[in-house]
Amino acid sequence: MNIPLSTKKDEVRIGVYVCHCGMNIAGKVHIDALRDFAKTLPGVTISRDFKFMCSDSGQELLADDIKKHGVNRVVVASCSPLLHEGTFRGALVKAGLNPFFYQMANIREHVAWVTNDRDLATEKAKALIAGAVRRAARALALEKKRVNVQKDILIVGGGIAGIHAALNLAESGKHVYLVEREPTIGGHMAQFDKTFPTLDCAACILTPKMSAVKNHPNITLWTYSEVEEVSGFSGNFKVRVRRNPRYIKEELCVGCNECIDACVFKKGKTLDEFNVGLSQRKPIYSPFPQATPALVVIDPNSCLELMKGKCKKSCVDACERAAIDFEQQARIENIDVGAIILSTGFKTFDPTRIPEYGYGKYNNVYTTLEVERLVNASGPTQGELVLRDGSRPKSAAVIHCVGSRDRRYNPHCSSVCCMASLKIAHLIKERTGADVFNFYIDMRTPLKGYEEFYDQVLSEGVQFIRGRPAEVTDWALTPSEEGKLVVRVEDTLLGTPRRIPVDMVVLAVGLEAQADAEAVQRVFNISCSRDGFFLERHPKLGPVSTFSDGIFLAGACQGPKDIPATVAQAGAAAAEALCMVDKGYVEIEPNTAWINADECSGCKTCIPLCPFRAISRDEQRKVAVINEALCKGCGTCVGACPSGAAQQNLFTNEQIYEEIEGVLSYV
Amino acid sequence: MHYLYYPGCSLKATGRPYEESLLAVMRELGVDVEELADWSCCGATTYMGVDENQAFALAARNLALAERNCSDGCANLMAPCNACYLVLNKAKHYVAEYPEVRERVTGALKSIDLNYRGDVAVRHPLDIITNDIGLEAVGKHVKRPLTGLKVACYYGCQIVRPYSTFDNQYNPTSMDELLRALGAEVVEWPLKTRCCGGALTGTVPNTGQRLSYFLLKEARRAGASLVATCCPLCQHNLECYQDEIEHDFAEHGQPAVAYFTQLMGLAMGLRPAELGLQRMLTPVQRVALQATGSES
């Protein structure tokens, strides 16, 4: 990169614009004083004030002055660059001026919003403006660089979010890699029996989409696979995917399941993950009947042949297509993609962390997810609501907010559990006619059809007690409590403590980030919010993008949400990814650092310091070289460089010193 | 290890058997225990209901005295009474966490020439015996194992709530393990940490005594012939109102109630008089010896 020349001072004609921002700034500083002060500063030819600089008329004002009065450097004293730097740079471009001749002085967040003393505020604003003016005089013309973007898109996680995003993108003609950790796609939704509020069968609405994914020519579906490493940058990601061995030749297996029947294990001994541990599976298995792809998989942690090498392998004999291959190895796939969508989903709160509720201690305490499997026709009890002790419940308690809204576990509200609890209450009542009690703190049913569903469940005779139970116990105080699980609660609406004996307790467990969210966050170089979920760029206006350009979020991995919100977010993520990939290029902000090779002594101090691994060593010339596309302009290398060879665009030493001088000269 | 011993007002009165048996057992185990000179009332739960500054100051006085005994960080103050144990620990926490409490307590202590550093460790004998001395060492001293004795271990509230440093808050097992090491059969029962009623058994009898009734009833239902306690007020409540409970709730055949240190002493072959067994209102000695088949 060429060494930029500094501008000769007498060519500079600075325009200073002090924005009122309505009453935001004008109410806290003396605007006139600022405007007049700015006029006195060196290089300033025009100084104005305006009510809303960001408005069309404000920007026109800028354009006018540039065209008619030869203003060639612009300082706007207004709000935060995060908000309107882009707006004003755009205005400069429209008027034919290089956008990097623009400098902003933040007199709102840094002045008007932090003090009530008008005089003090004005003095500080003057200092900031003085600094900005002197820096603007040293501004250099820079160009945003364009880098071409890869056309393919990677989606990590094959639940309903990933599936929906994949179908959208595939339909638009883009090629999608859908990588899923489990042997099948479908995620948690595949485990549900019914979905609220319509009580649609979950599998019925999900499986057509799963099938569409399998059959779409534009989707490469890799199940039982995980992303190991991501390198590169926005628009040009290099991803390494490890495809775990199923020990089944995928092109041969037709999913007839003869091998499973033939397995030497007559009964399963491993806890079935899909049935949330309520039943057992064999080492060779298919997660559920509609698993997609419809392939069998062998679990190396329980298969005798794989663990000990000693098995008569009746599965191999049973397979007519000779699809079983115990020698299969993991395969590594290296792909190049332009955008990545993370849709890795959630996990449920583990209620053993709340010993008072007796989960794991008493047989008939379940989680909502477990009950979904119980009532599901392809579940461990073929859809019969039969408890662990073989009985059918005549009474049931559903406890809301388990592990949510609790500073000891998860302070957040998990959003879906009230509706899920209503659904479970309805299903239990429908299947067994039992007396059902829901224990809640607040009833959260905000979306379309949700309050109506609450009304329906109320009219079915489910009893609602407003109170968070302290305990589920088997310690009986009256004869009718013997042999039952007693829920101790205060009925807050009545204002009295109550004891309610039931046969079955269902805990509405909250949603949490996946257990490996932190590890995944590091692979993709994104952030997590305090609750452990992936962090979106902006809570209101940027729900699907992240602070890492090119990486998008969809579904519950970003925060607890129900299926319609997940699908909507997946559609949005797909659109934003598509936008990036269709545009074909990304523009890089020219705040990158560069190394003056003549001054670089090859000391290698900067190389390990770079958080983005953007600096490498040119072994021939024995100097450091910065990859502009990876550089995010953090300035670490610039600060560390002992010889001053590392410098940064938009933040040259000269510019920074001038700004400091400007502030100090006034203060 | 040198332990400073803070008896608390109860252990010199209704809790006398606790002190006697605790000191006897410690002596037998070769543990160096020294009563904190010039100790005063910790304030218990009562004082906090009157004036919080004075309550913290009272508790902190004893902490400061203990610290004066040892240089930095070595003071170990053994507080057998659960209420004293909690009050002293709470004072420690609040002086550390609330600057205004620290200021007042420091100022109050200064007026009597005391200085509080905050490094004294307040320990319960159950903690000291299971963690410092160790069950293996205790086992070596067992001469007459309590085989055949069915015991329910009752911990009470204040050694597990709100702070639980040496045992599980919901299902503590330190006393269970200890008594098993002595050869006793420890029964599982659901009310290990449920309140005995505290001072209410005396002041508002029908409320507090009902709580004690539940404990005695469930212990017996679980098969225990004896309830082992570690707090003088819990022990008093379970022992001294058995007549009233029998009358009010038609509950007969109540278990005997002892201090866990008395059981330790019996198993270690110490003389009953050393353990204050003659002071009990329930037939602890008879029940223990009958069960172990060693009538003396």
Added chain:
Amino acid sequence: MGNMPLEPRIKYQEELDLGFGRSVVAHPGAEDLYRCIQCGTCSSTCPLVTYMEHTPRRIIAMTRAGLKNDVLKSNTIWLCSSCYSCTVACPKQIKITDVMYTLKREAIRSGVHADMPIPVLAGEFIKSVARTGRSNEMRIITATWLKTKPFELFKQAWMGLRLWLKGRLSFGLHRMSGDRRQIRKLLVAAGEQNLGPRGG
């Protein structure tokens, strides 16, 4: 049947003590009181709740609303045995036991409290401590019953006698070994300092 007088129950803002909640929150330990979402876990775990005229949750609601007299006059605060079950169970980690202590202190200080023996016992307790540096159970209890329900003394006499015979009760005075005036000095120094308002 008779004429049952009908009392209007509506509460007007003027009759509420709106600063009461703030004054409670100012005390160390009670600072999180406003976070309460009225879930009722505290009440449902309280072993004494069945006797309380207002559950702990309700007391918190009444405190925040400013029903000062009703709160201070309730038997709830005196039935609290400081078992800390509520403090441990609260999903907002509010130290409810400390809130109860704060209300006890306010009730004693203002003289507005339920007709129960415990405030009297507290008074006897602190007298014993101030005088001797120890709490003499026997004397405290006796004084309490004499002042509130003398008949109770007879009921408890038999137990008292048995304990005395076993050497577990002394009519004599237990005293701390050192200079007892220290205690009074300490108490005065602690009590004099003002508890300034925190936040709220």
